[in-house]
Structure formats: structure tokens, C-alpha cells
Amino acid sequence: MIRIRVGEAQLRALVTAHDRRWLDKARLRTAEYRRQGRYVEGSEFWGDIKQVYIELQHEKCAYCESRLAGHALASKVHEVEHFRPKSRVSAWPPATGKGAVGFLPPCAVGRASTRGYYLLAYHPLNYVIACTRCNSTLKADFFPVRGKRSTRASTPRSARAEDPLLVYPLGTLDTDPARILRFDGVLAVPRRTRGGDHERARVTIEFFQLNHQDLTSRRARLLGALWLSLRAVQLPGLPDDLRQLQQQSIAYAQSDRAEFAACARDFVALHGADRERADALGSLALQLAAG
Structure with a gap:
């Protein structure tokens, strides 16, 4: 996992250059969700700016860094991943049994939520491009946090007090992944031996199965x-x-x-x-x- 270098103003400019109406449509859709107090299924259009993230990420998965199939097959192999789930947040999967990830986190991971981060469904800094394995199979609608969950947050920045355990690699909202993760040969390992960064690294490595x-x-x-x-x-x-x-x-x-x-x-x-x-x-x- 590496930092994807882009500032918020630059990202919004890239989105507008790709689709000049997208940000306006996103504001209107978010206003509707605010009125409803929840995410509502409809005609979704986050995929309309998929190419912006494909190019920013050099056609790689944001989490495992696997190179995907490129522009020609973008609609098939690149998935727009909501970092904070839009409609609900599931409880952390069990260590054993159905849906198990085989890992018990070393800290609190937050409660499940039927609401999800509905006001962030169309925020450009809540997206990355991910492979099907990291997005649909592993990430799904999980989002572990050490602090109190802020599902009513209207921007990712205002939700940072949640103290998320997974690392958001796009832009500068979160720490540089290299600050908490390193590689010992082919194996991803925590850079620190204890503390909050160690916990984040362990959860990120185990959750995304980076040593598969x-x-x-x-x-x-x-x-x-x-x-x-x-x-x-x-x-x-x-x-x-x-x-x-x-x-x-x-x-x-x-x-x-x-x-x-x-x-x-x-x-x-x-x-x-x-x-x-x-x-x-x-x-x-x-x-x-x-x-």
C-alpha cells in the first residue's frame, strides 16, 4: 500500500474536468440523503468518475497494489470502493465459523450500524479503486474504528475522531501507509512494535490478507x-x-x-x-x- 498523491482541490478539479456536472449532481444527491436521514438506493453515478481514480492509482488496487487490467477493461475489473460504507456497517466478523477472517483485533473495532455513512456516499475523498478481492470479498461493508462511530459526518475530515483502523491511502487525510506498514522481504509487517500505529498496521494487514x-x-x-x-x-x-x-x-x-x-x-x-x-x-x- 502506498500513498496516492493528490490534494482535495486537485481531485475536485480532475473530477470536474472528467465530468463537469458530477460535483453538482453529487451535492443534490447528498442533500436528498440528508432530508431522508439515510442512504436511499437509486440510479447511482459514482462509476462515472471511475477513470479519474484509475489514472491517479496507475491502474492498481489501493490496498494490495495489484495491477488491474487497464483502461480497456476498466468497467469489468476496477471497482469504486467506498472507504466508509454508504448504507450500513457490519459488525467485525468472527474469528472462526461463517464469515471468519481468522483474526481477533488487538483493540476495540466499533459497533455495527444500520445507517452507514450516508452523507459520504458521493464525497470524492471517500473513494478509491480496488480489486474485487479487496473490495467485494474482504472490505464489503466493514469499517472498524477505535472511537465513537460518526455516521452523520458530512465530510471525511469531520469523521477523523472515529480513529479508523484501516488506512485510507488517497491524499493526505490519513497517514502515509509507509509510516505504519513495511515489508520484510515479501511479507507486510507493522513498522512499530506497539501502540496505535502497530494496531492499525496489524488490522490492515490481516483484514486485507496482505500476506496471502x-x-x-x-x-x-x-x-x-x-x-x-x-x-x-x-x-x-x-x-x-x-x-x-x-x-x-x-x-x-x-x-x-x-x-x-x-x-x-x-x-x-x-x-x-x-x-x-x-x-x-x-x-x-x-x-x-x-x-
Whole structure:
């Protein structure tokens, strides 16, 4: 997970450039929800600005950083995810049994709500693009908070006192995910060993199953190739053009547009700080990728 760099004014300008009537329609729909005191099913149009988020996120899922299928298949594989659920909030799933996530949070997660965050259904800073697995399968209508739930909040900023446990990576409303999450090789781990940031990291990692075998095996392929590139640029006598290609490959792997950029950034940082540990993890990644 990486921060998706955009300010609120810039985001609204991008939305207007894509659909000049969208923000006005959103205000009218939100006013209707305010009159009703709840979210009401109707002709929804948040999908009309899906492309704005696809481009901001470089066609990647906001949570697991998997690259999606691109512009041509956007309507099939990209889902507009409401960070705060619009119509209801379900109770945290049990540790075992039906609907289990196999994880007991280390802190309070808030009560269920039949109301949901109805005034945020059309707020641009309540959206990201997510893969079907992270959005429909895992996120669904859950939203764990440590504090009192603020379902009547009219802006995401006014709801921050809820102290959400999941990280919202778009813009600067929330902390940079890299501040609380890091990667030890292919595994996502909390950056802190205790405290609120540790709890947020644990919940985010477990909730989105960021260490699922599918993700770790794909990260292994990335780190194996990245490790070979890091070793190659240090070879004496390597032709300048080949050295430059390897350096470009390393730089791209850490860029916002690259799949699993957070994992790559942490591995490159480790390679500079602890070569022995990086070599061990890079070798292991190659073995995992081959196996």
C-alpha cells in the first residue's frame, strides 16, 4: 500500500474536468440523503468518475497494489470502493465459523450500524479503486474504528475522531501507509512494535490478507528480479548501457506506477542498510519464485 498523491482541490478539479456536472449532481444527491436521514438506493453515478481514480492509482488496487487490467477493461475489473460504507456497517466478523477472517483485533473495532455513512456516499475523498478481492470479498461493508462511530459526518475530515483502523491511502487525510506498514522481504509487517500505529498496521494487514500466498508469490518474483538488478549494477566492468538499464529497472520498481512499489522501496532501502540481510531475502525470493 502506498500513498496516492493528490490534494482535495486537485481531485475536485480532475473530477470536474472528467465530468463537469458530477460535483453538482453529487451535492443534490447528498442533500436528498440528508432530508431522508439515510442512504436511499437509486440510479447511482459514482462509476462515472471511475477513470479519474484509475489514472491517479496507475491502474492498481489501493490496498494490495495489484495491477488491474487497464483502461480497456476498466468497467469489468476496477471497482469504486467506498472507504466508509454508504448504507450500513457490519459488525467485525468472527474469528472462526461463517464469515471468519481468522483474526481477533488487538483493540476495540466499533459497533455495527444500520445507517452507514450516508452523507459520504458521493464525497470524492471517500473513494478509491480496488480489486474485487479487496473490495467485494474482504472490505464489503466493514469499517472498524477505535472511537465513537460518526455516521452523520458530512465530510471525511469531520469523521477523523472515529480513529479508523484501516488506512485510507488517497491524499493526505490519513497517514502515509509507509509510516505504519513495511515489508520484510515479501511479507507486510507493522513498522512499530506497539501502540496505535502497530494496531492499525496489524488490522490492515490481516483484514486485507496482505500476506496471502497469491500476493507473496508475486512479490517474490518482483524481489528476485530486483535483487539481481541490484547485484548487477555493482559488477565491475559492466558496460555503461547495461548498468543504466539495470538502474532504470530499479527506479521503476520503486515508482508509484509499479506493482508492489512499497515492497520494492523497502527492499532497496534494506539493500543499502543491511546487505547481508537483503542478499538472504533476495535469494529466498528467487527460490520462492522458482518453486
